[in-house]
Structure formats: structure tokens, C-alpha cells
Amino acid sequence: MSRIVFIGLGTMGLHMARGLAAAGHDVVGMDINAEARAAFPGATALDKTKMGGADIIITMLPEGAHVAQVHDEFLFSGVDVGTLLIDCSTIDVGTARALAASVEAKGSAMLDAPVSGGPAGAEAGTLSFMVGGNEDAFERARPVLEVMGSTITHFGAAGSGQAAKACHNMICGITAIAVTEGFALADSLSLDLNKFYGLCAGAAAQSWALENRCPIPGIVPAAPSSSGFAPGFASALMAKDLRLAQAAAQETGQVTPFGAEAARAFTSFAEEHGQLDFSAIYQTLRALPDQ
Ligand code: NAD
Numbered sequence: 001m002s003r004i005v006f007i008g009l010g011t012m013g014l015h016m017a018r019g020l021a022a023a024g025h026d027v028v029g030m031d032i033n034a035e036a037r038a039a040f041p042g043a044t045a046l047d048k049t050k051m052g053g054a055d056i057i058i059t060m061l062p063e064g065a066h067v068a069q070v071h072d073e074f075l076f077s078g079v080d081v082g083t084l085l086i087d088c089s090t091i092d093v094g095t096a097r098a099l100a101a102s103v104e105a106k107g108s109a110m111l112d113a114p115v116s117g118g119p120a121g122a123e124a125g126t127l128s129f130m131v132g133g134n135e136d137a138f139e140r141a142r143p144v145l146e147v148m149g150s151t152i153t154h155f156g157a158a159g160s161g162q163a164a165k166a167c168h169n170m171i172c173g174i175t176a177i178a179v180t181e182g183f184a185l186a187d188s189l190s191l192d193l194n195k196f197y198g199l200c201a202g203a204a205a206q207s208w209a210l211e212n213r214c215p216i217p218g219i220v221p222a223a224p225s226s227s228g229f230a231p232g233f234a235s236a237l238m239a240k241d242l243r244l245a246q247a248a249a250q251e252t253g254q255v256t257p258f259g260a261e262a263a264r265a266f267t268s269f270a271e272e273h274g275q276l277d278f279s280a281i282y283q284t285l286r287a288l289p290d291q
Pocket of ligand 1: 007008009010011012013030031032033036046060061062063066069070088089090091115116117118119232233234237
């Protein structure tokens, strides 16, 4: 069993840290927020003295700036050379690569290992991990990642986990808009939307977004639309991930016009409705039909 420091006990991190502790690992939770700390037994503020001697330090923080700040203030010094750093936050590819290079220059190893699966996947230990970093570090991390996730994919060098996450979520964002527009047009044409859902679910329009994020309340009982659009996956997070995909696209010069449009649409929607599930973007096109 490993001694693990887990930094960031928020919506995702709390469940992940609990899962690791339940699997028998010695987990020290850390968070800047007292409310978050209260939910995890023994959790503390960030404390260098408690980071020394850890086998693994996991970060699960909101954005690249937070991950970089924690590295600057705590992880570039005060951490043993043998400690493996795993960043599970969703951040930009450039920051992930730069942090890994700095960590490696000090003789340690770092993996970028963002996740898909949301709070439900974190609680159930069924997250999908997309991992970048060297092979040895990946093999060291694998048993710990397997506690938190059911699909673990090593994509290659540092940053490639974040690259995979950006591309994956760009597909999710674009597909969600396609589903939204399909249902808006179907409603405007007075189609029976239950029948339309049945058609799409059994035909070529089938997708994860359709089956899990149908925007019309009552058609898919487990979809956020059937519960007042409580997330799920908040539109602010979808907007953030789509912007990360655009940053990656700009870096390589790849043209992604629908990704760019999805980033614009979700960023604009999230300005007012950032806490609603991303499928609520339907309401920018059309009022919800009476059920
Ligand atoms: P969250 O905001 O709920 O939790 C982040 C936690 O980090 C908070 O408890 C906050 O207090 C803490 N924190 C912030 N700055 C800190 C610092 N400098 N030091 C220590 N703790 C600090 O976020 P979340 O929903 O758990 O998401 C975490 C990451 O996972 C994000 O990058 C997000 O994009 C990604 N993600 C989220 C979901 C989801 O459905 N929520 C799904 C997949 C990936």
C-alpha cells in the first residue's frame, strides 16, 4: 500500500481520495478550503512537512494556474526525489508539458492523468484516465489509477493525456450541440419528441450525448434535463474544456471550426448558467416543450 498525498478535495477529488483510502492506502488529504477539508478525515491545509516521504502526490485542482502554483510553492521543493507526481486536473497541454519537464529536471517523475466520468464515476471508481508521461512512471501509477478508474489509457509522452482529454471533450461538446439542434428543429416541426428520441437511439444519430444528455425533460429519466438540469457536468466545465481544445488547436495550427463554435456557444452560455448541466444549452435555441 502507498502513502498518498491528495491535493484538491472538491467535487471529484473527495470521492477519489475516499476510494484510495477505502482501498487501504494511507491517504493525507489537503485543500485550501476549510469546508472541503472538513469532508475528509484528517485533511489539512497544504503542508510541505507532510508531503515529504509520500510515494505519490496527486493533484485534482480547477485549472492549470492552480496546478502550476501548487508546484511552484510546494512540489518543486520539499518533495522527495522518489515521489511520483500525478496531476488528474484538466489543464492545458502546454502547462502539463512544462511542469513535467521541470519535475524531471529535478530527478522526479510526473504524469498528466485527466479523467472522464464525472462525480458519479469518481464515487464508483469507474473513471476513464487519459495518461501522459514516461512508461516507468505509468507502470508505478497503474495500481493506484486502477482503484479510481476502470479504463486507463497511456497515450505516450508528457502532455498526451491532456491532449486526449481536450480532443475527447471537444467531440462531446460538438455532439451535444448536434443533439440540441436536432431536438430543437424536431420540436419546431411538431414531431413527437419521444418517438424522435426512439428513432435516433436506434439509428445512426445514436451517441453518448443523445443517450445521457437528451435535453428534453422526461424522455431519459436519468438525464439532467429530467432533474432541472442539475449537473451532471456543469456548462462552465464544458466551456473550459472546449477552450482548452481551442488552445491546443492553435498550438498545432489544426483548424477545428465546429470545436471553435462549440467553445464560443458554451462560453457565452456559461456566463449566466455556468452551474447548469451543459445540456441546458438547449434553452438558447428554444423553450422547453410542455410535457
Ligand atoms: P472543484 O472546484 O469542485 O474542486 C477543486 C478543489 O481544489 C476545491 O476543493 C478547491 O478548494 C481546491 N483548490 C483550489 N485551489 C487549490 C490550491 N491552490 N491548493 C489546494 N486546493 C486547491 O473541481 P472539480 O469539479 O473537482 O474538478 C477538478 C478538476 O477535474 C478540474 O480540472 C475539472 O475540469 C476536472 N473534471 C471535473 C469533472 C466534474 O464533473 N466535476 C469531470 C472531469 C474532470
